[in-house]
Amino acid sequence: DARVTQTPRHKVTEMGQEVTMRCQPILGHNTVFWYRQTMMQGLELLAYFRNRAPLDDSGMPKDRFSAEMPDATLATLKIQPSEPRDSAVYFCASRGWDARTRDEKLFFGSGTQLSVL
Amino acid sequence: DQQVKQNSPSLSVQEGRISILNCDYTNSMFDYFLWYKKYPAEGPTFLISISSIKDKNEDGRFTVFLNKSAKHLSLHIVPSQPGDSAVYFCAASGGRGATNKLIFGTGTLLAVQP
Secondary structure (H helix, E strand, O other): OOOOEEEOOEEEEOOOOOEEEEEEOOOOOOEEEEEEEEOOOEEEEEEEEEOOEEEEOOOOOOOOEEEEEEEOOEEEEEEOOOOHHHOEEEEEEEEEEEOOOOEEEEEEOOOEEEEEO | OOOEEOOOOEEEEEOOOOEEEEEEEOOOOOOEEEEEEEOOOOOOEEEEEEEOOOOEEEEOOEEEEEEOOOOEEEEEEOOOOHHHOEEEEEEEEOOOOOOOOOEEOOOEEEEEEO
8 A cells, every 4th residue: 555654753852953854755646745733723734845846835934944855755844943832743645646536635644743842 | 714614622422323523614715625534643534525516425424515605514424433433624625636735624533432
């Protein structure tokens, strides 16, 4: 089964440190999304890419967050410097064809649980 | 501004009964709606969807109803099973194309009691 792979699964860091989260989308999926799950906001869209080009990053705090796709098999989300309010689960998702529903769907990774102390 | 709202953070239902999860949206440009299910320590997985040209879509025990005039959709699970216990996210999009972003709600935690 093809799946979206995210690393690390868990990250504990201290305030002010740089955090890098990585995502390997499903091979052949050209649209990649970063979401953040919080209790108050649910699944917030941070940024997304189509064919490695950023389409929308309006959901991201620009001063400390950055998202890139160095190549088609890797998407990164960086936070520098990290703050306690960044503690959340960060999900990557890629969009592609779902053979069961015969439609394009989002497929999510298992997420990175980030704790900033 | 929350464009997709799930006003019930949690719902508890007895096994075998019907579970009804509700979702409201504010953006009239949304024309494609989905439900995702999420178990702990896993990513959300697609459950069922509906296009705005329909008012109902059924897949086994799961049915989604869309009321465009009220900007409201609901997910019905009949009969509910303990394995359905999860967080359910409603999502909306302005189209089904690959470049359209999916806006999610805050989620509803469903607990199905044996």
